[in-house]
Amino acid sequence: MYSAVENDTQGVPVCNRWRLKAEYHVERSGNSMPRGRILELKNNYGIIDTDAYKVEHEWIPFRIEKSMLEEKEGKQYIKYTDEVEFSLSQSQGVRDRDIKEATDIRFIGDEWKYQERIIENNAIQNIRKRLSEYNFYYPVLDDKEFVDWLEGNNFQPRMLEYLSPGIFTCKEIIKMQAGKHIDLDCIDAKFKIGLLFVIDxxxxxxxxxxxxxxxxxxxxxxxxxxxxxxxxxxxxxxxxxxxxxxxxxxxxxxxxxxxxxxxxxxxxxxxxxxxxxxxxxxxxxxxxxxxxxxxxxxxxxxxxxxxxxxxxxxxxxxxxxxxxxxxxxxxxxxxxxxxxxxxxxxxxxxxxxxxx
Incomplete structure (x- = not known):
């Protein structure tokens, strides 16, 4: 994954490009919008960690907008800063429920960062990626051998649904919270894939x-x-x-x-x-x-x-x-x-x- 930092000296660090810089400074100085930090970015959405409401470290999702994307050397990146301001909406019918959703995202940090947006169409590679994301062990094998290994461990593609927040915590968040105390790359710190079969x-x-x-x-x-x-x-x-x-x-x-x-x-x-x-x-x-x-x-x-x-x-x-x-x-x-x-x-x- 490509990551870079860029100092912003021109323009307004907001996802809605049409907003004027003067407007941005007025609203920011008025402190009328809740603030938070980008906790995680996916290809199509992100998670904001905020203390703006009654719950400390509340996680609120937001949608990645096309205005947040930037092309570089034939690759597509999400351009963002860690610090954000946002509005809070109650969205209906999301995953059959009504949820809180952050909208009107404004990037207010001084340093721009870039995360490559990779859409992986290889099903086998997607499984490897998801297992890695949640710190599950798997051997280094070619695709055919890897599929045989999955079948030998009673793995079914539907089990990837269990690799989600609320059931497991992704590796990056664990690193942020306990990375100094746990070597997540050590095989003893990794989950065994048989755990997914038990959960299933x-x-x-x-x-x-x-x-x-x-x-x-x-x-x-x-x-x-x-x-x-x-x-x-x-x-x-x-x-x-x-x-x-x-x-x-x-x-x-x-x-x-x-x-x-x-x-x-x-x-x-x-x-x-x-x-x-x-x-x-x-x-x-x-x-x-x-x-x-x-x-x-x-x-x-x-x-x-x-x-x-x-x-x-x-x-x-x-x-x-x-x-x-x-x-x-x-x-x-x-x-x-x-x-x-x-x-x-x-x-x-x-x-x-x-x-x-």
Whole structure:
């Protein structure tokens, strides 16, 4: 990796080139923007370490802008200084969550530095790079021998997802924090690749348990609404909920039809009048068609119907107060079912919720 330092004597050390130097000095002297230091740079993003908020050494990501890039001798570099000013934004939908993100990055240091931006398309070389980045040992072999070595250690490409902040700390950060006390190049200080296989086994088992746990919670919600159905006015309340929900959301109409079709030509269909109302369906049958994220809508419709009757059950009232819990369950369930690294998804969810 190429690194160089350049004293800046002309222009404004900011990523937004159009800002005037006078404006830069006015805003800087006003000290109106938080400050931090570049902790790490990747090809497409960087990490700022800042004490500007309530948490010491808070890490906040930012996107690399094209204005930060510079061409030299046919190579592309990210031009930056260690010290920065920035604005803080709340970005929505990043990795399925809402996160803090640094924007309007201004490089305020006196020394320009350059980090080469290398996009490696060789899959084998990418694996070597990631293992090195997190201080994992691997032997010096040609590509074919290296692949054989990986297979002999039960390595799968998906395991690279575990090489992420929150699970491991990269070698460069360890050097900054403990480099004087640990020789990271010593083989005894390196991780063995078998550790990734162990984490993967734990991750798979963890997913199974999480999915069972969430399924149990989902069934508990549905059991409660089934109990409402058999209460004195439960049939009428359930029918009203289904009617209003189907009228407002076309997808529910499709689920109602699917639930009705499931009972077609079965003796159990005699237990319900399917002829009087074309959208009528037993509540339990409809709930079997619902996704987890749709439970929050079901709670809201039941709550609204009971509100008009001035008789909201205590449990339903508590469900409405905690309705945001369902969206978190959905995020966890989706990560456990589809994500390549559940540990990483869960860590992102946790740090997003508690704001670190």
């Amino acid at each position: 086994r734990i991750d798979i088992e963890f997913r199974k348990n999480i999915l069972l746990w969430i399924t149990g919670i989902e069934n508990a919600y549905k059991t409660y609404f089934n109990r409402i159905r058999i209460a004195d006015d439960g049939h009428d309340v359930g029918a009203e909920v289904i009617s209003e929900w189907g009228a407002k959301k076309p997808k529910i109409e499709k689920l109602i039809k699917r639930a009705r079709d499931k009972r077609s030509y079965r003796g159990s269909s005699d237990e319900f009048d399917y002829l009087t109302d074309g959208n009528a369906v037993p509540l339990l049958d409809l709930m079997e068609q619902l996704e987890l994220n749709e439970l929050s809508e079901l709670i809201t419709f039941f709550y609204d119907v009971y509100s008009r009757k001035d008789s909201i059950p205590d449990i339903l009232h508590k469900m409405k107060e905690c309705i945001g819990f369902i969206s978190d369950l959905c995020a966890i369930r989706n990560a456990a079912a589809h994500g390549r690294s559940f540990y990483l998804h869960l860590w992102i969810l946790i740090i997003t919720e508690i704001g670190i």
